[in-house]
Amino acid sequence: MAVLRGKLRRARRDVDDDPLDAAQERRVRAVLALGGVPQADLPDGVQQVRLRLLERAASGREAPRDVSAWAAVVASNLAMDWHRAKRRQERIGERLAALRPPEHPSGEDTSLLSLAVARGLDHLPDAQRQVVVLRFYADLPVRDIAEQLGIPEGTVKSRLHTAVRALRARLHEDEVV
Numbered sequence: 001m002a003v004l005r006g007k008l009r010r011a012r013r014d015v016d017d018d019p020l021d022a023a024q025e026r027r028v029r030a031v032l033a034l035g036g037v038p039q040a041d042l043p044d045g046v047q048q049v050r051l052r053l054l055e056r057a058a059s060g061r062e063a064p065r066d067v068s069a070w071a072a073v074v075a076s077n078l079a080m081d082w083h084r085a086k087r088r089q090e091r092i093g094e095r096l097a098a099l100r101p102p103e104h105p106s107g108e109d110t111s112l113l114s115l116a117v118a119r120g121l122d123h124l125p126d127a128q129r130q131v132v133v134l135r136f137y138a139d140l141p142v143r144d145i146a147e148q149l150g151i152p153e154g155t156v157k158s159r160l161h162t163a164v165r166a167l168r169a170r171l172h173e174d175e176v177v
Helices: 002-016 022-034 039-058 067-099 107-122 126-137 142-149 153-173
Strands: none
Touching: 022 039, 022 067, 039 067, 107 126, 107 153, 126 142, 126 153, 142 153
């Protein structure tokens, strides 16, 4: 029983420590909704605002003078981020659709090719496999890969060239293409 009371006290304390009161939460939800964030994503948006407020406090910065206004600005920024991410996904989808050949090979052919490429990737050295995955599967530009890995762009290009040549040779060797 004492354990249960302790848990209840901690739960009440956690509720009392909520950085957003009910009115602020409603305002955040309204800003997100008016910003075009779908209803299903509103709880996540509210949580993001809470998290940023808690991170701000944890980092030692003083609380905003007007938490409600600060939370509304953060919510507005989150709504803009949501739209940017949505547009980015749409552009990626368009780019992928444009890359599809007009005549699709049969499902069996596609599966065979995918399996052969996966096997080929398994036989590449780690550094080459890493740049191939980042470039062709994650669709990162060479510049970003170089920056993220901390290597020169020329090294990325060299590894890509060597890896693609090895994959192509393996696919011909296995008579896949």
